[in-house]
Amino acid sequence: MLLDIENLTTIFRTRRGVVRAVDNVSISIKKGEFVSIVGESGCGKSTLAHSVMKLIDHPGEILGGKITFDGLDLLSLSDEEMRKIRGDKIGMVFQNPMTSLDPLEKVGDQISETIMEHMNVTKKEAWQMAREMLEKVGLQPERVDSYPHQLSGGQRQRVMIAMAISLNPKLLIADEPTTALDVIVQEKIMDFLEDMKREGRAVILITHDFALAAERSDRIAVMYAGWLVEMGDAEALTNDPLHPYTKGLIQSVPDVWMDKEIKPLPGFPPDLINPPEGCRFRPRCPNASEMCMREPPEVEVDGRVVKCWLYG
């Protein structure tokens, strides 16, 4: 296993109370695997990704669990040891390319600064590498001299990807990388992420777009209200969802080709300061019963993990 997340719990201490944004989540990712983490806004999928990078700021806190990456126990590393892993071993692409680049620095400066933080190269060599990286993500190498405001959203996201992969990381985490971009650009970025996988890297895609996840990933993990509710092979999970939430999620995806009826999920995700007793999906679940007043167990069905009493 390249990345092994075991019973991770990340909380935010707010004035109103403690938010358990990621609650007891376990996910493992192999080398060369493309895993999507899917869920609605606020389900904890981004917090999960940021926890792996140990980029949880006050008032957030990783409360418990274990993250093993490439044999290293990340949670026990010092700040400096973790800094060396970020960018070098794990690359990250952010949601909004318009705001994720420093507006005052040239693209080349931003890429080469990242390279020089991890490699013992001269500025000139780092710039040359920056040029090559831009070419690799399909931009003209002369773009090193551009400032972010001179680039389009898609170009900026390519720059972000170029930076994320410039040190050849083993794991690439893409946090909603195409949400702010149009569909054509989205396709290209996703193709690129798939190329990364083919080169032997592990890719984690954080997205709310179930169709996108189904199309691109090997495995899908579905999160709801801080819980991992279902995880398994992408195709099997899409064709035969087990958890009522996954079913609802799939039914609410519109399909242009089929005259399918869209059934949006009723209700809203719960307030994580006061989550419903027992199963967190209970208030919205069509299959809810007495049993669901207690927390459901995580069970394995046909190589899939489901957190639901229907299978307990």
Place this chain on the structure above:
Amino acid sequence: MSSLPAYIITRFLMVIPTVLILLTIVFLILRIIPGDPITAMVGQKVPEEVLERLRHEAGLDKPYHEQYIDYLKGVFTGDLGKSMIWGKRPVIAEIMDHFPATLELTIFGFVLSVMIGVATGSIAAFRRGSKVDSGMRIYSIVAYTLFIPWFGMLLQMLFGVYLKVLPIGGRITPGNTPDTVTGLYVLDSILTLNMNSLADAFAHLALPALTLGIVLSGAYTRLLRNNLIEVLSQDFIKAYRARGVRNRKVVFHAMKNAFIPVVTLMGLQFAILLAGAVLTESTFSWPGMGTFLIERIEYRDYTSVQGAIVFYAVFVALISLVVDVIYALLDPRIRY
């Protein structure tokens, strides 16, 4: 046309119309306000023929457009007319006697205010929500609302009267004046290697510069704190950290971004400083432009007052040119 040199040249050329408009406004205001400079100079009980003659000598009997051209010619050749009182020296010479004192005080006050403001503001932002932050915020408001003469006297009492470590007024001890090169005593002392004068000039500068520095630092504290907090919460800061960029460098980038509005404030403050120095100068008997202006306004010395205003206007226009160039050097988005 969006390169840095093009921007600087364009911005430089824009100073010309700015200064022309400023000069025109000064000219018009002095023609509109009531009161006749000649009567103000010689008094009411002078025969009409004498008044006429003096008006003719001053060129005030010509039509306005001719006066305007004479005035512009004068300004561009560095001739701001002659003072109406005491020896009737050229106004430009009078200004040059007083301006270096103000400039020296202003520079030291300005540098101190920026240093104090940046230090307190960034500490507050990095310790956001802590007691240190609250302390810095209270400091910024207190500093901002301090009344210069009151605070100046407080410092004079503390350091001059009780501790007896610093002089409470003047620019330099008589006899210690360094040979004139620029008129800035600190600089002249260094240039002429006169260590005695240097120490003396610094001692005299300390209290007025500290007064100005503290009072003006409040605005920087507040502005930098708020900007830095805003910048630190932005995506690109997290993105820097996610790429393993060292904290020290992330802080540098954050500061650079937070500094853009601070540069704007610096430009505005520098202009205010020249005016604010009036209060400081009178508190510390500093022989600068503020003291000069107040004195000449009291004596209705029209030409000196007009000359000083023109001089200030041009100086402020040049300062804002410098600020805009710094702005463009910092922020690549600022281009024509």
